[in-house]
Amino acid sequence: MVLHKSMCISSYYKRERQNFIILLVLFFLFPFVSLPIVFRRIYEGKKYALHFLAIFMGLLSVYYFPFGDQYRYLEKLNLYSSLSFGEVFDIESIFIYKNLNLVNVYVFVASKLNLTLEFIRFTLIVSCYLLVFSVYENFVQDKYDLCLNDKWIRFLILYLSVPFFFICFGFRTGMGGCFLIYGISNLINGKRMKAFVGILFSVLCHILFLIYVAFIMLIINRKNKISRKVVFLFSFVVVFASFWILNSIYGKIELLDVLMDQYIYGDWGEEYEWSFFTVKVRVFLGGAALIYMYMIFFLSPKQNVFLWNLLCLNFCLFVFSIPFYTFIERLVAISLPILVLYVIKYKKMLPKYRLNIVLFLLLVSFLSPFYIYRYQYGKARIEEIVFCSLPVVLTNTYDIDYVNDYVDDEGLFIVNKY
Numbered sequence: 001m002v003l004h005k006s007m008c009i010s011s012y013y014k015r016e017r018q019n020f021i022i023l024l025v026l027f028f029l030f031p032f033v034s035l036p037i038v039f040r041r042i043y044e045g046k047k048y049a050l051h052f053l054a055i056f057m058g059l060l061s062v063y064y065f066p067f068g069d070q071y072r073y074l075e076k077l078n079l080y081s082s083l084s085f086g087e088v089f090d091i092e093s094i095f096i097y098k099n100l101n102l103v104n105v106y107v108f109v110a111s112k113l114n115l116t117l118e119f120i121r122f123t124l125i126v127s128c129y130l131l132v133f134s135v136y137e138n139f140v141q142d143k144y145d146l147c148l149n150d151k152w153i154r155f156l157i158l159y160l161s162v163p164f165f166f167i168c169f170g171f172r173t174g175m176g177g178c179f180l181i182y183g184i185s186n187l188i189n190g191k192r193m194k195a196f197v198g199i200l201f202s203v204l205c206h207i208l209f210l211i212y213v214a215f216i217m218l219i220i221n222r223k224n225k226i227s228r229k230v231v232f233l234f235s236f237v238v239v240f241a242s243f244w245i246l247n248s249i250y251g252k253i254e255l256l257d258v259l260m261d262q263y264i265y266g267d268w269g270e271e272y273e274w275s276f277f278t279v280k281v282r283v284f285l286g287g288a289a290l291i292y293m294y295m296i297f298f299l300s301p302k303q304n305v306f307l308w309n310l311l312c313l314n315f316c317l318f319v320f321s322i323p324f325y326t327f328i329e330r331l332v333a334i335s336l337p338i339l340v341l342y343v344i345k346y347k348k349m350l351p352k353y354r355l356n357i358v359l360f361l362l363l364v365s366f367l368s369p370f371y372i373y374r375y376q377y378g379k380a381r382i383e384e385i386v387f388c389s390l391p392v393v394l395t396n397t398y399d400i401d402y403v404n405d406y407v408d409d410e411g412l413f414i415v416n417k418y
Helices: 002-029 035-043 047-061 069-080 102-112 117-141 148-161 164-170 172-188 192-205 207-219 228-249 254-263 276-299 305-321 325-345 352-372 374-379 390-394 400-404
Strands: none
Touching: 002 035, 002 047, 002 390, 035 047, 035 148, 047 117, 047 164, 047 390, 069 102, 069 117, 069 164, 069 400, 102 117, 102 172, 102 192, 117 148, 117 164, 117 172, 148 325, 148 352, 164 172, 164 352, 172 192, 172 207, 172 305, 172 325, 192 207, 207 305, 207 325, 228 305, 276 305, 276 325, 276 352, 305 325, 325 352, 352 374
16 A cells, blocks of 8 residues: 555656656747646646746746837946946935936846846846745645635736736836735735845835835834725825925925926926826726725725735825826836735635636736737737747847837837837
């Protein structure tokens, strides 16, 4: 009996090793074709499949055409190659808070190593997905009382909440959001050192995350949950008092002035000209999913004091940010994964139809950029991801002269050249 059991175990591990090797070879030759098997292995609870999926998302990011913020990173990559560290990061400049961050330091190092912007994006995307997938492992995969379908639904919700487009577009906000939820999930699980590292790295990505540091310090030792009535009343007050508060503190602290000029005032703040198209873009790029999940959140029983209070404060911040285009754009990308932490942690309280709606809205949020920016992706030759091998995809890059044919001096894509 013992021998038979031992032979069965040996046979099982041999079969698993063969399955892994087959997937590895297929993924190397045709990453896109291997995706159904990768998802199947994730469904079966194979942790190694999460790494395959993270690498695939990195490969997909290689075909992001460098316009907007990415165009500026492309310029920096070329500029930094001839500059010293001190010339790039001027400690005496007020803008040091913006320049001295993890992404810029990485771009500076990459410029000295002759790495491409596409390779930088690949490594950052893979790192972000591995961070989020570690949240899945801590929250879901190790819960043996959950059936495979239950784990699968939670995985898909978490996977689709990763701000893939925002990481590709500007790096810092999306990356910081991934570090933040890594920190929050570890804080909830009592792993304070990992939580501290995650939250610290989110701030090192973008100074915007100092707001969440303040939130966490306010509620970390709070025993009582914030009342819904207080949240809605305070949000109502914020809407009418925000401009008065901002105007009263403007001109007092130089750093705050710089931040407000960047996110609150000007063409990308209160003076932004909203249109039906831009509202639609915001709705499809996470806005609808965020609003629906907040409806679920406020209608559900209060769970976990810390997470409840954090999401209440985040809701007030969201209401405050509505008039400011750049601020709300970033806040949606940050808020979705935090809301998803709540949804996957307390999924058993939610009707199945609600989870299906969340999945659908997150899927729309994930796929919409590929349609909205279809002209840019067309020039990026994204169709190559379907039939090219991993080495071919990984070596894809866009020459600065080729990019300049379709992007103006401000980094805006010239659609009529398509």
